Amino acid sequence: MKELRLMKGNEALAEAAIRAGADAYFGYPITPQSEVIEYLMAENPAERTGMVVLQAESELAAINMVYGAAGCGKKAMTSSSSPGISLKMEGISYIAGAELPCLIVNVVRGGPGLGTIQPSQSDYFQAVKGGGHGDYKLIVLAPATVQETVDYVKLGFDLAFKYRNPVMILSDGIIGQMMEKVELFEQQARSTEEPEWATVGKKPGRDHVIVTSLQLQSEEQEKVNLRLQAKYREIEKNEVRYETIMTEDAEYLFVAFGSAARITRKAMEMARAKGIKVGLLRPQTLFPYPYEAINKLADQVKGILTVEMNAGQMVEDVRLAVNGKVKVEHFGRFGGMIPNPDEILNALEQKIIGG
Amino acid sequence: MTEEIIIAGFGGQGVLSMGQILCYSGVMQGKEVSWMPSYGPEMRGGTANCTAIISDNSISSPVLNAFDTAIVLNQPSMDKFEDSVKPGGLLIYEHNGMTRKPRRKDINVWAIGAYDESLKMNNVKVFNMIVLGGFLKIKPIIEMGNVIKGLEKVLPERYHHLIPLNEEAINRGMSIISQENKV
Numbered sequence: 001m002k003e004l005r006l007m008k009g010n011e012a013l014a015e016a017a018i019r020a021g022a023d024a025y026f027g028y029p030i031t032p033q034s035e036v037i038e039y040l041m042a043e044n045p046a047e048r049t050g051m052v053v054l055q056a057e058s059e060l061a062a063i064n065m066v067y068g069a070a071g072c073g074k075k076a077m078t079s080s081s082s083p084g085i086s087l088k089m090e091g092i093s094y095i096a097g098a099e100l101p102c103l104i105v106n107v108v109r110g111g112p113g114l115g116t117i118q119p120s121q122s123d124y125f126q127a128v129k130g131g132g133h134g135d136y137k138l139i140v141l142a143p144a145t146v147q148e149t150v151d152y153v154k155l156g157f158d159l160a161f162k163y164r165n166p167v168m169i170l171s172d173g174i175i176g177q178m179m180e181k182v183e184l185f186e187q188q189a190r191s192t193e194e195p196e197w198a199t200v201g202k203k204p205g206r207d208h209v210i211v212t213s214l215q216l217q218s219e220e221q222e223k224v225n226l227r228l229q230a231k232y233r234e235i236e237k238n239e240v241r242y243e244t245i246m247t248e249d250a251e252y253l254f255v256a257f258g259s260a261a262r263i264t265r266k267a268m269e270m271a272r273a274k275g276i277k278v279g280l281l282r283p284q285t286l287f288p289y290p291y292e293a294i295n296k297l298a299d300q301v302k303g304i305l306t307v308e309m310n311a312g313q314m315v316e317d318v319r320l321a322v323n324g325k326v327k328v329e330h331f332g333r334f335g336g337m338i339p340n341p342d343e344i345l346n347a348l349e350q351k352i353i354g355g
Numbered sequence: 356m357t358e359e360i361i362i363a364g365f366g367g368q369g370v371l372s373m374g375q376i377l378c379y380s381g382v383m384q385g386k387e388v389s390w391m392p393s394y395g396p397e398m399r400g401g402t403a404n405c406t407a408i409i410s411d412n413s414i415s416s417p418v419l420n421a422f423d424t425a426i427v428l429n430q431p432s433m434d435k436f437e438d439s440v441k442p443g444g445l446l447i448y449e450h451n452g453m454t455r456k457p458r459r460k461d462i463n464v465w466a467i468g469a470y471d472e473s474l475k476m477n478n479v480k481v482f483n484m485i486v487l488g489g490f491l492k493i494k495p496i497i498e499m500g501n502v503i504k505g506l507e508k509v510l511p512e513r514y515h516h517l518i519p520l521n522e523e524a525i526n527r528g529m530s531i532i533s534q535e536n537k538v
Contacts, residue, residue: 006379006388006508032394117394178417179375179390181382259417266416340420 003184009146009175010035012182013079013105016153018045021188022103023074024052026065030084031117032173033107037079049190059084063091063104070100071211073198075157075191079105081173082123083114086131092166093132097213097224099197099231101160103153104138105169107176110336118336119173121260124313127170128286135225137232139167139239140286142257146180148284154185159239163231164197170286172309174259174338241284242293246272250279252352253297255318256307257283260339264307267344278348286314294321303327303352307344310334327352356411358496359419361436363404364428364449369483372509373426374405377487380497380505381409389417402432409496426490430454443538447490456535464536465493472527481524488528499525 007015014036017025027037037055045051052069056062062078069076080088085106095102106127110120125131127140139159143149149171156167194200199209215221245265247253256264261282271278281297283290298304303326306315315330322328331347333339360377364370371392378388392405406422408414424445427433430453440446442461451470469485491497497505502525506518 004382006375006382006390173394174391174417177392177394179378179388180414180417181388263416263418266419269415338418340418341416342420 005182005184006179007146007182008035008177008179009149009171010107010177011039012146012150012184013153013169013171013176014039014043015184016150017077017103018043018049018051019185019187020154020157021049021075021190022051022077022157023190024054024065024069024076026054026056026062026069026076026078027080028056028059028062028084030081032109032119032176033079033081033105035176036105036107049187051190059087060091063088063095066102066104067091067095067098067100070095070102071098071199073193073195073200075101075161077103077105079107081107081109082111082120085123085126089126089132092138093134093136094213095166096132096136096138096228097134098211099164099228100166100211101157101164102166103156103160103169104166105171108170108172110334116336117173119259119338120309120334120336121170121172121258122310122313122334123170124286124308124310127168128289128317136228137165137235137287139163139165139235139288140170141167142170142284142286143175144258144261144282146175146178146182149175150182150184163235165231165235170258172259173336236288239285240288240290240292242290243282243284244293245280245282247279247281247297250277250297250300251302252276252278252348253301253304254278254280254307254344254348255283255294255304255314256280257286257314260307260309263339263341264344266341267307267348270341270345271348276348276353283314289317289321291317291321294318295323295325298322298325301326303329303355305348305352306330307339307347308332309338327355329355356409356496358409358424358494359422360407360409360424360426361404361419361422361439362407362426362428363402363432363436366403368403368428369480370403370428371405373483373487374407376502376505376509377407377497378409378505379508380502383501383504383508384497386410387412387414389414391417402429402435404432404436424490424494426486428486433457445493447486447493447532449486460536461538462536463493463534463538465489465532465534467528467532469528469531472531473524476524476527478520481521484521484524485528485531488525489532491525492529492532
């Protein structure tokens with residue numbers, strides 16, 4: 001039987017990592033995600049599953065420990081919040097270049113700089129468009145509930161290993177700190193398999209394996225890039241995930257992800273009560289992005305409003321998807337401020353319906 | 356049924372755990388719940404608060420700007436949240452330490468002397484449970500049996516012997532809360 005608990009997003013994430021059969025967690029504390037490492041330290045999964053939990057001396061050390069563990073074919077993960085994720089960017093680019101699987105969690109807080117400890121979504125560009133150097137992509141999952149946070153830990157590891165690509169869960173201070181009812185999946189055994197690409201030592205009958213993100217010949221580096229791009233096209237074909245709510249008869253559309261989507265849903269309910277036919281599309285994957293679904297809805301609706309806890313980042317992807325068919329506007333609060341449903345409804349009326 | 360509640364007070368008054376116990380009790384009663392704490396610099400002085408939502412239906416936004424009920428346990432919290440109560444809604448305040456009464460006439464106002472009552476019980480730690488009892492008297496959305504089950508979930512096992520004391524505190528809260536304004 002599945003287990004029902006009331007848990008904080010960050011604690012549920014940590015428990016899900018243990019249950020997903022993770023081999024290792026390396027991290028460094030930062031608000032608002034410190035409960036991840038606190039929970040793991042208190043739970044001591046070394047006794048439950050043999051999973052390693054280590055507080056590194058810095059974010060740089062943590063991501064490079066993930067790199068090392070992933071190179072050995074292990075299920076490794078790290079988590080941090082915005083400034084800490086920026087510090088990890090070099091390592092993330094290397095892991096993407098070396099085509100290794102891992103899970104990275106960003107519980108986003110307001111920026112830029114050291115910013116604030118309050119919730120934000122201002123790391124969308126960093127997560128989706130790069131952040132580190134080079135032509136690489138992360139698979140980016142955007143949970144809106146504590147339950148989805150748990151489910152995406154499992155999904156994230158599965159996708160990471162399926163595509164040998166780093167996966168990022170883009171959470172935020174709301175989802176990390178809030179408590180909700182959550183159904184935990186059963187404990188999975190840690191894998192005992194050694195993937196053929198893993199650097200576990202040259203044994204008889206095993207080929208020499210090199211994990212690297214360095215190619216000194218540009219012809220070779222172009223081949224790497226072509227392989228990466230082919231993989232990203234495959235991911236775009238197979239892994240787009242999104243949810244639509246009340247879009248069947250919608251004349252207007254909200255697009256929002258993560259916690260902003262939940263507040264927007266409340267605004268949608270308020271608008272519906274006033275007789276405004278508005279629906280909501282909530283991307284669950286930010287890469288790959290649901291361009292096609294939004295493009296189709298653009299044929300049906302008169303205007304689209306994105307709601308984001310940033311100054312207007314995902315709106316660029318919505319405009320790409322819509323390709324000029326209808327008006328697309330953005331409403332956001334930033335720096336750790338959380339939009340309220342009234343002002344979202346007001347923005348819909350001012351910017352889209354009346355505008 | 357959807358009940359959207361803000362609970363606010365000084366750090367140490369048990370504001371966050373009161374919301375948690377309420378939510379866990381809701382889970383025990385088969386409700387949908389969400390609990391969202393303040394975790395910013397406001398926790399280090401001034402007010403700590405949490406939003407607790409209990410509903411028969413799935414909960415959209417975990418953060419709100421208008422509430423069915425505000426439970427305010429110090430003056431800064433009353434100043435901040437009195438205006439956030441929906442018209443016709445409920446405001447419960449602890450009268451110890453308050454410098455003024457609530458001003459709103461379009462909401463139901465109830466006062467509770469939970470601090471004094473906790474002194475009578477020789478245990479200020481049950482302060483928040485007295486307040487919770489007062490709330491449950493006015494809005495009996497959770498059955499007592501499920502509140503006890505909620506307490507069992509929130510409290511570590513080594514404190515389970517204190518559950519009868521908490522139950523008594525809840526009962527006392529129910530009996531001492533009094534109405535000051537009715538709409």
